[in-house]
Amino acid sequence: MSGARKPVDPTERGAARQTVTIHFAGFNRAWAAWIGDRLERRGQRVVYLRWESPADVPLVDLLRDLKLAEGRILIVVSDWYFQLGPRTHEEWNEALREVVAPDPSRFAAVSVTTATIPSAAAVLAPVALTNMGAEEAERRLLDRLDLPSEPLSEPPAAARRGPRFPASMPDVWGAVPRRNTRFTGREDLFNEAYNLLLNSEPGAGVLTFYGMSGVGKTQLAAEYAHRFGSEYDVVWWVNAEGRVTYRRQLAEMAPKLGLQTGQEYGERLRAVRDSLRRGEPYSRWLLILDGADEPDQIWDMVPNGPGHVLITSRNPEWGEHNSRLLEVPVYARDESVAFIRRRAPRLTETEADQLADALEDLPLLLDQTAGWLNDSDMSVRQYIRLLEDGVDGDVVKVSADFPLAFQTAWSILLNKLRETVPESVDLLRLCTFFAPGFIPVRLLREVPSDELPEQLARLFNDPLLWNRAINQLRTYSVVRLESHESSGDETVSSGESLYLHRMVHQIVHKDMPDSDRHEFVDVVRRALAAADPRRPTDSDLWPGYAEITPHLKYADVLQSRDPQVQRLVFNCLRYMYFSGEYPSGIKLAERALNAWRELLGQSHPRIWELTYHYTNLLRASGDYVRSEALSRDAVDHLREQRGEQDLEHVRAAAGLAADLRGLGRFDEALEMSQWVLAAYRELLGEQDSRTLSAQNNLALSLRLLGWYREALDVDKQTMEARRQFLRARHPFTLSSENSYSIDLRLLGRYAEAESIQRKNVHEARIALGRDNPLTLRAEYNLALCRYRMGDRDRRRDQGDGPQEPGALLASVLERGERVLGETNPWTLMFATGQSCYAREHGDIDQARELSEAVVARYEVMLTEGHPFIAGARANQALILRNVGEREQAHALIEQAHGEMTQALGESHPWSLGCALNASALRNLVGDIEGAADLSRDTVTRATEWLGRTHPLTLSTRIAYAADLRGLRDRRQAEKVEQEALTDLDATLGSKHSHTVSARARNRPYWDFEPQST
Structure with a gap:
């Protein structure tokens, strides 16, 4: 409303500093903040007074009390202002005539509504501030208060920091529920929430509304968004009841933020999180996570940065995850x-x-x-x-x-x-x-x-x-x-x-x-x-599966005999496997196995297909014992019922080979992998995706047995075929590139490996997102490539995450623990790499803590005699050596060497590595002859298995020279050392850290590195 202005006592325009008390309904706080900011910039003193209208106090008395406020009283007129109480228009008209009309000079008003208001409000002479831009609204405000309205000379940055004009919507406004025009009360909660977020440090602006179901948490959050949304550039609402839905809706922000990304789900998610963290292009953002009742599902995905996060939840455990808590009770x-x-x-x-x-x-x-x-x-x-x-x-x-x-x-x-x-x-x-x-x-x-x-x-x-x-x-x-x-x-x-x-x-x-x-x-x-996208390996279609999976439980799909519904279950399990949602996938598969055994019978064909998906998920989470039992049962049944050449039997055998790899039974796994590949080639031909997967798995078995050149040949063939027959960013193609790079690195071809892996990491981040298990594995190998190249300090953060190997290893481990859990096989792999790096570069306490945890978890997860346990103990022995516990280190490395040799033979590269470390500990404790004997034998075996110039062979030759010096055979020691140094210069370069260390006569060592099974 903007009626004719009533006469007021003359005031001198531009007079000395005056006080203005802004009286407003809580609903209109954003308007009060903007008005106050405009006045303070003009040198006015501003007092904020929120309108309280208790129903048991006569309105006339409340208005009389208002006249006790300092200076001019500026009322923010709105339908909310007059509805508080609630009061009738008749009450308002009577009170305004009795209190305001006799002394109009004390009052001024601006109107921020187009709704009907009491007729006697004309005495306030409100000027309208709606349906216009910020500049015109400010001019009208200043004119109503008889203040000069000439433009201020202030830097753009200062203008940017002030409250946004309330009539302007945020630049990005996403999925926020419609405003509830019947919303009532909660003013104390709004005040506390607003102040907590407003005064939070950057990166700490996270607040959770928690309380029982039905108390209005969602309505409170929605009202907060509408009430204070004008103070933000971005307001985005996310359904956070499940991780997959949360990730999908967060990724949908990318085009709204103007981020230049492709259509890939993972790329969008990464870009959004990075944009919010950096505050570019918007630093004032509000993200609302509604229904986040399971903090463990999504806490690692909550963005940090200069903006604010508002969470609604029934779970007060958010207080343990960097969030302030505000309990939402029933109404007063x-x-x-x-x-x-x-x-x-x-x-x-x-x-x-x-x-x-x-x-x-x-x-x-x-x-x-x-x-x-x-x-x-x-x-x-x-x-x-x-x-x-x-x-x-x-x-x-x-x-x-x-x-x-x-x-x-x-x-x-x-x-x-x-x-x-x-x-x-x-x-x-x-x-x-x-x-x-x-x-x-x-x-x-x-x-x-x-x-x-x-x-x-x-x-x-x-x-x-x-x-x-x-x-x-x-x-x-x-x-x-x-x-x-x-x-x-x-x-x-x-x-x-x-x-x-x-x-x-x-x-x-x-x-x-x-x-x-x-x-x-x-x-x-x-x-x-009917909504099944039907291609769960296509990351572009993952948002579709993310939308479907929360509803499977409530639709009780596991009780359906419909083949299409059962196919949906399989595809959702496949999606969960490729997207890294292992716990959710295992839970669904377990429920499905129990339900279908009862519904369909123990030997129904669907049971064996389900077993395939279930064992994939169990294996990915490191539960090899359960997976092997299920796989073996499937192999035996299908062989007996359908014969060896049945495709279902061959697929089950491939799964069993993977279980054997996980259990450390590498020879058995190789034999089965070779049979599976031959069977697929005969049944399906060379180019079928299943044949290529079997070929990939054969390379895994070869690599675990130390046959690196043979693994390289197979992986190269698989990679080139997958690039041809699948798209470049298909998860299988990315996995093959990663495997090929690992083979190159294990053969000592570090520069080639790093070049391929750098490209692979870039593609994986785009296609799958930064936190996908395949991306984490790719980044881990990139860090090791750079570590082996002696690249410690040259690469810094280039806007796409850390590049230097130590920082990249730390980042991968932190995300692996969050995304996969602390006992996942890949997480333990990442922890091993980080421990070795920390031991070598100064943080021995962190190295020891990580190493002890890895050993303990392998001992629980794997059977005694597993090569991974021996390797982890070998790493632990190096740490004990570094902290001066020589005898314990010596005993532990001898134990590890014996276990590794028994498991894999004397010539396996891991056995050679343990021997390299054991000879060093023998030398250190005074067993010079024992050290030299072991070193001499290790050089011979390494040369035969890996070749004369492989980095591990070169390390054994340098170590042998040291042991010869210990025996005072200086002439032979000099000869062996010079030949090794010449080969180091030619192989790794004169400035490589290994070459420099060897010239300084520092004894080389070997780090055990678990491999993917």
Whole structure:
């Protein structure tokens, strides 16, 4: 409103510094902040006074008290300002005439609403600040207060730091729920939340609203976004109930932030997290994570940087993950009363108080109950009597698992829905076979009509009936309508979802007729199966699987005999394997195995296909014993039932070979890998993807047995074929490139390996994301390539993460522990590399802590005699040597050498490495002859196995020269040393750290490096 201005006492424009008290409703805090900032820049002293309007205090008295404030009183006029209380327009008109009209000079006003306000508000002479730009709004504000409006000369940076103009939306506004115009109260929570975030240090602006279901956490967060959103450049809402959904919705920010990325899911996710961390192009961002009830699922993905993160959760454990906590209680009674009266204006204050007491002040129940009571002829007294007496007769009832008040309140509400629009109850029940939260309605609308039950077919095919049902549910706050696009359309289009509260979901799902349950769950299963992208290895399609997987449990897909639904389960398990979601995949596979054995029988073909996916996930998490037992059972059964040349049997045998590799039985694994490859070549030909996978696995077996040249040849052939027959960024292709680079590095061809691996890391980050297990493995090998090249200091952070090997190893380990867990085989591999680097470069305490943890975890996870345990003990012996515990180190390395030799033979490179270290410890404890004997034998074996100029052979030759000097055979020592130094110069270069160290006569050593199995 901007009526004619009333006369005011003359004030001298531009006079001395004056005080302005800004009086505002909490809803309009952003306007107050912007106005205050504009005035303070003009030298005015500003006092902020939030409008409190307790219903038991007469409005006239409140306005008289307001006149006690300092200076001019500037009222931010809005419909919210006049609704607090709530007060009628008649009350306001009376109070304004009595208090403001006699002394108008004390008051001024700006209007930030276009709604109808009390007519007597004209005495305030408010000037409108809406529907215009910031400059014009500021000019009007200053003119209303008789202040000069000439432009200020201030640097752009200072202007940037001030509050944003409230009428301007953030540049990026994503998926935030519509504003609830009935939102009431919570002012203290808003104040505390706002101040906590405002005063947080960069990187520490994380706050969690936590509390029981139904107290309004989501509504509170949504109101916070609308109320304070104008202070941010970016406001983005994410459904955080599961990790996969969270990652997908975070990745969707990329194009909105203007980030130049491809379509790959992983690349977008990486770019978004990096952009938020750096605060470029936007430093003022607010990310809201709704429904994050399992911190362990997503805490590692919460961005840090200059912006703010607001979390809603039932779980206070967020306090252990760098978040401040604010508990959201049920409404205070005055808030309940105010809310009910706004929701149901026909109820008196006394009736509202009685209803609030009966419903225990729970906001969700108040919202739904007051909504339909307002449209009903039923009195509050009658309703409360119903609550007390229970519901009888032919009505919809709610499960007895809920407290009596909940049961009865919901039974009443559902029967009200059934009486008015019966189809709304059908739709509500149907939605409970999806996960609570956002219900992808478009999936339902795409199910063919001839496959739907009669009542649902009628609902889906009649747009008017559909919208009546939706609107009925919305009217009584049973569901929310949320749009994924900017649209004023109130219908549920393909770009919109229904939001179903967890408590509503649980209550409705608990009790419904069996006939509806069977029909509705079948519809949802078919909808999910129809949405299957059908290519789980394609990372571009992972967002589709991320959308589907949360709903599998609620649609009870494991009880379906439909082949399409069962195929969906397999594809989701495959997606979880490739995307690194191992725990979720194992949980789904275990449930599926138990359910299908009972549903289909112990020997149904689906059981063996499921076993294949299950064992892949178990193996990836390091559970080789369980995986081997399942694989062997499958191999034996399929061989007996179908014969050796059956494709299912061959695939099961390939899995068993992988289990044998994990268990350290490398010779058996090689033999089986060779048989599997031959079988696939005969059955499918050379170019089939399954043949190439078998070829890849043969190279793994060869590498583990120390046959590096042979592994290189096989990996090169596989890599070139996968590049030709699969896309360049396919996970299989990226894995082959990584394997080829590892072979080159193990052969001592460090520069070639680093060049290939650098490209591979870049492609993996783009295609899969920084935290995908394949990307972590690629970065780990890149760090080792640079470490072996002697590259410690040259490479720094180049905007795409750390480049120097030590920092890259640390980064990979930190992310591996978060993403995969501390006991995952790859995490233990990363920890081993970091420990060796730390031992060599000064942090012996960290090296020892990591090494001891690796040894302990291998001893628990693997059987005694496993080569990995021996190798980890060999590394531990080097640490003991470095800290002066020589005798313990000597005993441990001799043990490790014996175990490694027994497991793999004397000539395996790992046995040669243990021998190199054992000879050094013998020399150190005074067993000079024993050291020389072992060194001489090690040189001979290394030369035969690896060649004269392999880095490990060169190390054994340098060590042998040292032992010859110990025996005082200086002539032979000089000859051996000079020949080795000449070969070091030619192989690694004169400036390589190994060459420099050898010239300084530092005894070489060997680091055990676990390999992928």
